[in-house]
Amino acid sequence: MPLPTMKEQFAALIAAPSVSCTQPALDQSNRAVIDLLATWLGDLGFACDIQQVTPGKFNLLASFGSGPGGLVLAGHSDTVPFDESLWKTDPLKLTEVDGRWVGLGSCDMKGFFALVIEAIKPMLDKPFKQPLLILATCDEESSMAGARALAEAGRPLGRAAIIGEPTGLKPIRLHKGVMMERIHILGRSGHSSDPSLGHSALEAMHDVITELKGLRQQWQLEYRNPQFSVPHPTMNFGCIHGGDNPNRICGQCSLEFDLRPLPGMDPHMLRAAIMQKLQPLAELHQVKIDYAPLFPEAPPFEQDADAELVRVAERLTGHQAQAVAFGTEAAYLQRLGCETLVLGPGDIACAHQPGEHLEMSRLEPTVLLLRQLVEYYCLTPATVR
Structure with missing residues (x-):
């Protein structure tokens, strides 16, 4: 044939x-x-x-x-x-x-x-x-x-x-590389009239995002490659879900974000840096924080x-x-x-x-x-x- x-x-x-x-x-x-x-x-x-x-x-x-x-x-x-x-x-x-x-x-x-x-x-x-x-x-x-x-x-x-x-x-x-990650926070719900009745996953996530933005700024100052039209690594907060009602302390909150590292940036080191920021926040807010990739990274x-x-x-x-x-x-x-x-x-x-x-x-x-x-x-x- x-x-x-x-x-x-x-x-x-x-x-x-x-x-x-x-x-x-x-x-x-x-x-x-x-x-x-x-x-x-x-x-x-x-x-x-x-x-x-x-x-x-x-x-x-x-x-x-x-x-x-x-x-x-x-x-x-x-x-x-x-x-x-x-x-x-x-x-x-x-x-x-x-x-x-x-x-x-x-x-x-x-x-x-x-x-x-x-x-x-x-x-x-x-x-x-x-x-x-x-x-x-x-x-x-x-x-x-x-x-x-x-x-x-x-x-x-x-x-x-x-x-x-x-x-x-x-x-x-x-x-660039492609990392798609997710952070899930498990707190404890309770009546909103008394904050001591629960541990807010949403307030913990607020601090998580603040720490992530700080890492983003740090990495963008540390890593730069003018050959790219966007010459620094990027981090995009893509979607967030949490809570169910205004009068309940938020018991769960999840964030999904996208990180685009430059060549020379090791995804394992980036995740370790993120994890280092999350552990103290879990203790501070008395919540459980689970951090994991959505998919295996595509390396730079x-x-x-x-x-x-x-x-x-x-x-x-x-x-x-x-x-x-x-x-x-x-x-x-x-x-x-x-x-x-x-x-x-x-x-x-x-x-x-x-x-x-x-x-x-x-x-x-x-x-x-x-x-x-x-x-x-x-x-x-x-x-x-």
Whole structure:
């Protein structure tokens, strides 16, 4: 059976639902996407290893050639949830509109895999000096469980890795981390006419927020990186819930907040600093304070500016490597020994929203760039570089 065309592959990937979401009612398996990729890559001669991460969730690692070194072309196989009523086209159908390919995952980022296959098809009859690996992960849009499982397994990948997230074909060598945290305070309710009858969780939370704001100010003075449009770490108090009636002492209060650390800021140290502030407040207000992440953190990422991959990508794209605020799986691949960059054809401005699309003018330049990267890392002898 002949391999589908690039557009047919693109359409098939979009048509295979693969939403990952923290809400179980919206969460879906990504197996259909993994099976499509494994079939196409297997037909091209890749050795395909499908790994179950959690029930219904799978990673794919496809390899061509063998030995150490080589290049990893990576991306995630899932999408965010969608509200079909807000789309002007069917989100699960590839639609061409005004020079754009529109569909869920076209930009972020299932469509990247069709471009990878298009790029490598004419190269596979050449002698590979170093292996080419294609990685598709699960649950990047929620828990990042796929990338974390790879990092924890510790199996070395290639010498260099490109993650095809939407960057407008500009190389990205650093991004902030993402920490989503929650603090729950259990006090004791009582009649509001006599404060001695209870311990207010809401008043305790007031002091907690004051301490967190103090830490935020401290960290923003201590850490700064002008390469980011927002050059300091941020902390956003996203939602708060507590109490039930004005005439009752508040017995429970919960806060959820978002912390975006810069590269060089250790999430474990940040949590330890927060915990140190919470313990005295629990004693002062005679309440129980439970602090925990909502999800495992996505670490901040930074690749050295003088790394070989950075220099190669800057030369091929004509753009200096930059920084972005959104998070990716880059730090996990870096942990496996890969020089890593984020570099893909989409635009982050249209990701995670109705009408997600990929400009058709980016198709050919992306295919050319990927071929140049494969040529450099997989076909050229190391002594020539």
